[in-house]
Amino acid sequence: MKDIFIVKMAGKTKVEKFEIKDQKMHSAWSDDSDKNVTSLKQILKLMLYGLAIAGNYSFSDINSAGENSSSIKSVLSKIYRTYVFISILIMVIKFIAGFFYLPTDYFYFSILCAVWSTYILCIQLYSMKATSSKYGHYEKVFKIWDQKIMPEFKELGIEYPSFKLRKGVIIVLVIAFILVVCNTAGLGVQIYISGGYFYTAPFESNPYTLTAYFILVTAEILAWIIPVAFVISLTKLIQEAFNSLNKYKSKLCEQNGCKMVENFQKIRMLHLNLSKLVSDLDEDLGWFYAIIFTFNIGLSVFTLYQIIKRTLTTFELVLYVFWFLCGLASIGLPAIHAALVNDAAHAPLDSIYYINVQDITVEKLAQLNLFLSKLTGTQVGFSTCGLLIITKEFILTIAGVFLTYFAVLYTL
Template identity: 25%
Template structure:
């Protein structure tokens, strides 16, 4: 009979959180009850650096949710007392209504602008639509936070259990907190840059640039520019902050898959094979993480669908402006378009990359499972555990998806690039027909 005894023995630390604990995984072979002739006992211990203190991910992300709450992105009921909930709900409802008004106003303006501003107005309208849809998703998600709460509950109770921590699912809390702070700082910096560029373009000293940005406020008169410009910080925050939440959750899940793989590889180096109970525990912990991805995907899949669909349109028309009609813009106006196109491409690239890396790490362990030395007489349970683990690793992709239809992998990223190139070619050929029809 094969038994594995896991004992977590943290290194004594003072005020260091869970930054430097270790685990000792002892793999012990004992005589089988059905083979009384085996009287030997061997033991081997694998020293692995792991983090053995559970982390409350929801609590760690509170600082991010507070920033989102300040900009009216949703109404996070998990952060507020009932006495303040109604005020913040009213605030977020007002912000959502203004964002949809901004989109409808911009979409209506397409019918009243001049021919040369048609493409620019389409880009602006698509961006306003994307921001309004994101705000709507987060508003509905926080009004009925069942999927979000299910994810945090599963992650806290299952993926941070004592057994899970012993098998590599622990998180380095100081590094997680530092990553959250850096991510929020980067998002705030992007918000400041984007808002500053739009403000400077409209009210700055360059008259030619001010004339180029009149379509921002169509069909309303120029007198309405000040109240409309007050919405730009909210549009920018709604555009960038959801990316931060998605990236941080993706990073946490990726790190846990990496730690699980590390435990397997270290044990294989020491033992050369995986005993029955150890293999069963690894399969169970991998399944726990896979389920966490599945629950999180229900929260983010609609957001990802909106992100990809609208971003492809925005980038296509931005490239059209930069490559086809670039001679119509002043140097500052052209620079603004370059920066904006870079920011949009950066956002979709970050989302795609973190999602694809998480998918890759979720299946990475299969390469090491294939190198396991199989016992000469494997038990039925050993064969069943191995088959179940390999079926999970080689089966349906463990990944975030676009509205639960298309898993985001590295192959999917190449597909999106090909779609964008094709879409751009079609748009470049047909935009003149659209302009003639609607202007």
């Protein structure tokens, strides 16, 4: 019986052995088809629809690779985005014109609204650049993810929690729409209390002008909140890609007694492709971070001044505090996720130092040195127009500026 058993095991074909090995390697990708979501557009699909509703993305570009978009849908998307852009531009002109028609009591509030509308207009201009086929990088990043990143993840058998992350994207989108509803509801209450002339100046206040104003501001609020939610979701997906690669590499290192693994070159190339994806995306997101930091820091500081130094009604105080917190969230949440991407991109450095380099070939040592030079050289992460990489130290600096300003205001 023993001899028969040995013969049967030895009689396995090469094809059978390969299938067993391949099945083990790709166990991370053997889930149900509903859970096996690998395309970046699939994971972000609902968020992209929210972004398109806000006028920052085209409905015709939401289709995944291989899906054709009709020319009619493309034209309608362009018309809709143009409508949103013109609406925001009208609001900027309206708030600037209000300086010449409103009493001096509304001076500070007019400044706040004019700067805020200009900020939203800049976000719209940025989104046009980012989604442009000629000047933007969004579509290029989506293609790199689908054609390079995920195939390499599958080849190495690295687990990527795409289904879980898609749920997280939906949660972020729901929270964003709740904030939109809260802002529009607060605006409605404010219009009801104040009588409305401030909001319609230089036009008369009547149901028609108030309705038009309410619609235009709702478009502004969407264009204010949804892009921030999108950037948070996108950077979270990239951060998790780096984390998954780091976990895989650390696990292999432990299993091999900190010896250099055979597929080290593939791991290094996958990290390099992820870094290249971040670099390409930063060509667009760098402008976004520069805009949100510049305007939101100014708006938050100005709002804090109003809260501390001016006498406000209870409703006005609640409204100003809410806007102040929204401004801080618009700065802090995208910055935190950008800093986490920077941390995750450089995390392999800790485990690489423990790799046993005794008796390794010259070729492997060269691969190790290349990886080390990448991790210790130029910072991998998102920047503010290429000026500063967003790190945890950068966030602490911003927090220190706010605390210093608050302390100065409080003591004056």
